[in-house]
Amino acid sequence: MQNRLIALFEETFGRPPSVICRAPGRIEFIGNHTDYNGGEVLGAAIDRGVWVAVAPAEGPRRFRSEFSDTVVEQAGPRQREEGDRAWVNYPTGVLAGMEAFGVTAPEGFDYAVISDLPQGAGLSSSAAIELASGLAFLGLAGAELSRENLVKLGRWAENEFVGVPCGILDQGVSGFGRRDSLVHIDCRGPTFSTVPMPTGVKFWVFNTPSGHALVDGLYAERHRECMAAAEALGVACLADASLEQLENARGLMTVESYSRAKHVISEIARVGAMCAALKSGDFADVGRLLTASHHSSQRDFANSTVQLDWLVDHLIETSGVLGARLTGGGFGGAVMGLATAEFDERAAKKVSQHFAEKFGQSPQVLQLATGNGAERIV
Known part of the structure; x- marks a missing residue:
């Protein structure tokens, strides 16, 4: 380079x-x-x-x-x-x-x-x-x-x-x-x-043909919805609120702000749980938390896409994949799968082929290491 x-x-x-x-x-x-x-x-x-x-x-x-x-x-x-x-x-x-x-x-x-x-x-x-x-x-x-x-x-x-x-x-x-x-x-x-x-695992990233763009307003819209939820809750930021507080204040905010806040508050809890799972080497819990994160983004934050959802659903049913989720801002972009050595280039190619059969184009497949x-x- x-x-x-x-x-x-x-x-x-x-x-x-x-x-x-x-x-x-x-x-x-x-x-x-x-x-x-x-x-x-x-x-x-x-x-x-x-x-x-x-x-x-x-x-x-x-x-x-x-x-x-x-x-x-x-x-x-x-x-x-x-x-x-x-x-x-x-x-x-x-x-x-x-x-x-x-x-x-x-x-x-x-x-x-x-x-x-x-x-x-x-x-x-x-x-x-x-x-x-x-x-x-x-x-x-x-x-x-x-x-x-x-x-x-x-x-x-x-x-x-x-x-x-x-x-x-x-x-x-x-x-x-x-x-x-x-x-x-x-x-x-x-x-x-x-x-x-943890050792023995690797990142696989599947970049969908529809890249994401955060300056087009969707990111800013989610930001406004989260700020509105925090204001309705009377907290400086959503990290200061609990799910119980959110439920009690549900009638004070829009349906959209409630859903965005539900994702954020539950996601913060998942980060804490992930740190504990990594420390204990509990790969099953690591994978479960990754996939739960995606489903929360999909359901409550509404920043996933049909292509991203398909990749997550397909990957978590594939041998060797611990868990998968969208990575980044969403609204297109990529899915990250965390996998053991059992999931190799041949398995990744098979996922890519099935994706192309479904959507007409292949995703870009990247095996990435930390740096x-x-x-x-x-």
């Missing part, structure tokens, strides 16, 4: 980069839409991600992605881009937020980015580009931020500049990831820690 990135940079700008950074994508292990509700989440940084190269330059800011031949130039105030140039909003949002974290953002530079994350798969390429860009811009500025503030800077870019009201899960896992571990985040702090990943968090390479 590093050589590929350098080649793109030199081809575009005629010189080598001075700073290279990478940040991983992530699997949301469990904790669907709990982060912005003040709850707990578990995620895994993966062995795929985003690589960013920069070098100082006179004149405008110039951005190049390997997925486009267009070089996007910006001069003067940082501006939001539209259409096929909208990907630049992620690094630009990081630049826009640096001052709030006490760092003077670099002005003129050349920038190139490559990725081996599939688009729209719910593996959080947005957080990866934010954290890799943040480290790269800090390198240009000769400045440093704590890991926690780097993560918060990435979230600021997503919330305040891009316009997605996400929580800290994606950036937190990409920033604090560690090989052979899960990242646990208590989002009320936020506080970050790691939980050992380390964001880092500066050069």
Whole structure:
């Protein structure tokens, strides 16, 4: 990846980069839409991600992605881009937020980015580009931020500049990831820690042909419904409420807000139960909790799809699969299955073939391993 990135940079700008950074994508292990509700989440940084190269330059800011031949130039105030140039909003949002974290953002530079994350798969390429860009811009500025503030800077870019009201899960896992571990985040702090990943299991991700898009309003709609439920309950966030309180206040909120809150409150409890199951090595309970999480997302949060539901139902009936759930924001995207070695490439191919027979297209199938968090390479 590093050589590929350098080649793109030199081809575009005629010189080598001075700073290279990478940040991983992530699997949301469990904790669907709990982060912005003040709850707990578990995620895994993966062995795929985003690589960013920069070098100082006179004149405008110039951005190049390997997925486009267009070089996007910006001069003067940082501006939001539209259409096929909208990907630049992620690094630009990081630049826009640096001052709030006490760092003077670099002005003129050349920038190139490559990725081996599939688009729209719910593996959080947005957080990866934010954290890799943040480290790269800090390198240009000769400045440093704590890991926690780097993560918060990435979230600021997503919330305040891009316009997605996400929580800290994606950036937190990409920033604090560690090989052979899960990242646990208590989002009320936020506080970050790691939980050992059990041996003998692996991640399989099935990315459906209909990728997800969170800026189209569905994510923001769920966010509003959760905030309305918290207001009706008289709590600062849904993590402060119990299912009993929710039932008692059911008549004070819409049917939609009640259902969203029911999912979030029960999902927070599942995260706690998952930590206990992982610690005890109870694979059966781990799988049960994963699948219960999906059914809650499907039934109460309404962020699943027919394709995602089919994959979960099919996977959990397949030998070697412990459990399965949608991963990421939902509304399309991908399903994660946690499996033993009994579920192999042949079994995954069979699931893919059955999916194609049902829906006319094959999902992208990825076997993923855990990886380390964001880092500066050069």
